[in-house]
Amino acid sequence: MLRRAPHFPPMASTALRLSLVPALSFSSSPPPPPPSQSRCISTPPPHHLLPPPLGGRKLRPVRPASPHPRLRLAGISASFSSQSSSGNGRELLVQHLLIKENDLNLLLELQQRISAGEDLSDLAVEHSICPSKEQGGMLGWVRMGQMVPEFEEAAFSAPMNKVVKCKTKFGWHLLQVLSEREGSVLQDIQPDELHAKMQDPNFLEEAQLVDVREPEEVAKASLPGFQVLPLRQFGSWGPEITTKLDTEKDTYVMCHHGMRSLQVAKWLQAQGFKRVFNLSGGIHEYAVKADPSIPTY
Template identity: 70%
Template sequence: MLRASHLPPIANPALGALRVSLFSCLSLSSPSSRLKVSKFAPFRTLIPPAFGPSSPHRSLLSLERVVPLRGLPCPKGTASFSAGSNSGGGREILVQHLLVKEDKLLVDLQHRILGGEDLSDLAVEYSVCPSKEEGGMLGWVRKGQMVPEFEEAAFNAPLNKVVRCKTKFGWHLLQVLSEREESVLQDIQPDELHAKMQDPNFLEEAQLIDVREPEEVSQASLPGFQVLPLRQFGNWGPEIDTKLDSQKDTYVLCHHGMRSLQVAKWLQTQGFQRVFNVAGGIHAYALKADQSIPTY
């Protein structure tokens, strides 16, 4: 079983402080692929090569570090400087930035961007933030995840407008590349899920995913759940858009609720609007909701 204690800490204290939530969306596969790599690639880099049947207790690295690349527009030629006034309630924004220590350098970089250079390219060369390795990409963020000065500037910036702000880390140039409605990720208790499953319409309207391994499913299972084993992520992960509808309510199940929580968080980064993790997994479901389900 995967435990929260298995997840690695944020390596850089300054970067961890900048992004004050547990979501540290600063792990892409490579700087050169920041606008071209599929959304599967960042997830793939987080799975240890040896993770497989021979290592049942081998932990995945944190899925909270995944950066979604769906719909990422190319910002070249679109940058300008502005200070708009949008509210951040109920939405998430896709942000890239660069960080420098000197305001003189910041002004020079502003002029270069206005001249047509790309902020992400300049971030690789000049930024002192670890995100420089990813072209300054911070990923999807929502209010409450960033330090106040950065958050205020980002959520007030019109799309593709380069904005500057100052935080305790230095001077930032940031650019909001895209926005979307804030998604929902929450636990659902076994008895609540059991009640929903008594309605035939629920099984038709929702999509149910069991991320346990086949040998586990053979011991205990729930009707209507599509089995997508976590160890076989390489097979189904790249095709998630063809297998599931991101606009449907999605319920994720495992043995005790930890693996399913990680997958649920990943689905959220992929644009799934309403994701529910079955709290306690099928074990809790068998104890609290339907004792005809065997435990193992």
């Protein structure tokens, strides 16, 4: 029996992941911290892995130009640290549905319908009690350490494209691994380290440098080689980011103090960029610690 291709919605559920697409703040000053949210699968994130304070407009992942999950589909994956993804570096593209623990008759019915050829994403929209039902049960790319142990064990041992079941404290899950890839990296880079790199002409040719400050800020202070993509103009450049920039190249992101750039760096990682670096402290710290010829403001 022929089965149609899995449904790949444009974004992952904001209720299921340890770290998802962050809200991108349009202010350089830190607003109040975000309220706590209930999470269906993920364990509470360590404090140092939380995104910067939210409070601004939320930006959704861009629908990829290619539907192939290995090329462009991505959810937030690697943690923000100086190391690459934990575990063995694998990331899985996962979709699932969730039903109540005592709803065994429905569980059996859904398993039978899947065996008969129905798609898990369609059944998730119809029956799942998880907020990810709005995206056909799509969780995006996940890695070791993001999910509760039972779900994680089932996902990372499941055969590709085979629907398997597991039970967690939230209920029964039917999950499907759609694709696999090598984990991405999101790192902090110190001003003196970036300054040293920028002395090498080859660095400016090989790397992608992105300044997410507003034009009036760039007029006050700037660094050579940085492409200006103002955060307030996200609507114009965001949907075309994978055509403007190469997801395979090292990408460095800068703002005034390093908060907006960290949020954009996380978002770029969500779009499938393999190696993303955030300038710690932004151009201000760069001017203070690495190059005093750069004006501060």
